[in-house]
Amino acid sequence: MAVRVAVAGASGYAGGEVLRLLLSHPEAEIGALTGNSNAGQSLGSLQPHLGPLAGRTLEATTPEVLAGHDVVFLALPHGQSAAVAAQLGDDVLVIDMGADHRLRDSADWDRFYGAPHAGTWPYGLPELPGARAALAGSKRVAVPGCFPTAVSLALFPAYAEHLAEPEAVIVAATGTSGAGKALKTNLLGAEVMGSVTPYGVGGVHRHTPEMVQNLSPVAGRPVSVSFTPTLVPMARGILATCSAKALPGTTAESLRAAYEKAYADEPFVQLLPEGQWPATKSVHGSNAVHIQVAHDPSARRIIAVSAIDNLTKGTAGGAVQSMNIALGLPEQLGLSTIGVAP
Numbered sequence: 001m002a003v004r005v006a007v008a009g010a011s012g013y014a015g016g017e018v019l020r021l022l023l024s025h026p027e028a029e030i031g032a033l034t035g036n037s038n039a040g041q042s043l044g045s046l047q048p049h050l051g052p053l054a055g056r057t058l059e060a061t062t063p064e065v066l067a068g069h070d071v072v073f074l075a076l077p078h079g080q081s082a083a084v085a086a087q088l089g090d091d092v093l094v095i096d097m098g099a100d101h102r103l104r105d106s107a108d109w110d111r112f113y114g115a116p117h118a119g120t121w122p123y124g125l126p127e128l129p130g131a132r133a134a135l136a137g138s139k140r141v142a143v144p145g146c147f148p149t150a151v152s153l154a155l156f157p158a159y160a161e162h163l164a165e166p167e168a169v170i171v172a173a174t175g176t177s178g179a180g181k182a183l184k185t186n187l188l189g190a191e192v193m194g195s196v197t198p199y200g201v202g203g204v205h206r207h208t209p210e211m212v213q214n215l216s217p218v219a220g221r222p223v224s225v226s227f228t229p230t231l232v233p234m235a236r237g238i239l240a241t242c243s244a245k246a247l248p249g250t251t252a253e254s255l256r257a258a259y260e261k262a263y264a265d266e267p268f269v270q271l272l273p274e275g276q277w278p279a280t281k282s283v284h285g286s287n288a289v290h291i292q293v294a295h296d297p298s299a300r301r302i303i304a305v306s307a308i309d310n311l312t313k314g315t316a317g318g319a320v321q322s323m324n325i326a327l328g329l330p331e332q333l334g335l336s337t338i339g340v341a342p
């Protein structure tokens, strides 16, 4: 079955990554490619790594251009996808890689994004309990933010087995591609190279409510999240170090067993052998999630660390994985767990 796919935002990082994956997807046939300020430019000049598409010209992002496809990926800035999606037919699978349809609580949306709330779509993190059932056959998918993917997968097994207190503390390093391709002074090479700095500190990062939304139902009670992202001098990758107070009775063995149980059959999540810690390089360009967990009895804490590629499992890989589930295709089609290292 050939699936005809359009990508809006094809000049950006997320759009480029979904095209990189779709070029290796046996069922995908790449149709319209659209942009905004770069409409009219050749894709070869904007995304030179996508050789087979070099001769394609970006069109404007309009409902007419996006019509006539089985699947439309929206890789647009926050707040831009809802209006485009509303003009696409109910029979088209629309996969929103932005934030517009992720949050269930309109008050959270208002507080962190500040535009009218467009509503909530099935959430494209298949590994969360119940997510696959919601995605199967769906015509709408909200792809998670990159940090919520890394953090939710690192912590949910501990919450599912009631091994941790519901106050999570997270420090996560990210590469600069997470901020998109648009020019920003703080992302200049001279600012980033040889330096690490936090941002969005003190509960103001917009991924905080998404993490709370993912973890609270698993824990069966409200989970609070103290989240500090740090910008590090690399292009891709997230390393999320997540910790919470251990509940009485938690042991290293019960913790390990919780993660083994959660991820025994997950094709993209690899619980590393004991003592081996995740590294962003190992998941570079792949849809894999590497996880390790430890119990610190003296501090009475659990520490879970995950590594993902923000553009792959953190965006485009998660989007293709969700597309496969929504269309009833094998979930791993077109996706790899093999990283690029060193």
Ligand SMILES: NC(=O)C1=CN([C@@H]2O[C@H](COP(=O)(O)OP(=O)(O)OC[C@H]3O[C@@H](n4cnc5c(N)ncnc54)[C@H](OP(=O)(O)O)[C@@H]3O)[C@@H](O)[C@H]2O)C=CC1
Pocket (backbone or CB within 6 Å): 008, 009, 010, 011, 012, 013, 014, 015, 034, 035, 036, 037, 038, 039, 061, 074, 075, 076, 077, 078, 080, 097, 098, 099, 144, 145, 146, 177, 178, 179, 180, 181, 182, 310, 311, 314, 315
């Ligand atoms: N980068 C990442 O790691 C992740 C990104 N995402 C999400 O994916 C989406 C895209 O992010 P990213 O690729 O990084 O961003 P980029 O800035 O790299 O790309 C943005 C894309 O959107 C287009 N665009 C900009 N403004 C408009 C507009 N008003 N109408 C239509 N198209 C527009 C741009 O076109 P042009 O260049 O022609 O102006 C470009 O193709 C965002 O919502 C982001 O949050 C999600 C998870 C991770």
Ligand SMILES: CC(=O)N[C@@H](CCC(=O)OP(=O)(O)O)C(=O)O
Pocket (backbone or CB within 6 Å): 097, 098, 099, 144, 145, 146, 147, 174, 175, 176, 177, 178, 179, 229, 231, 310
């Ligand atoms: C380095 C950097 O700025 N990263 C972005 C991550 C955004 C992302 O990947 O997810 P969204 O789809 O929600 O934008 C940030 O912290 O906002």
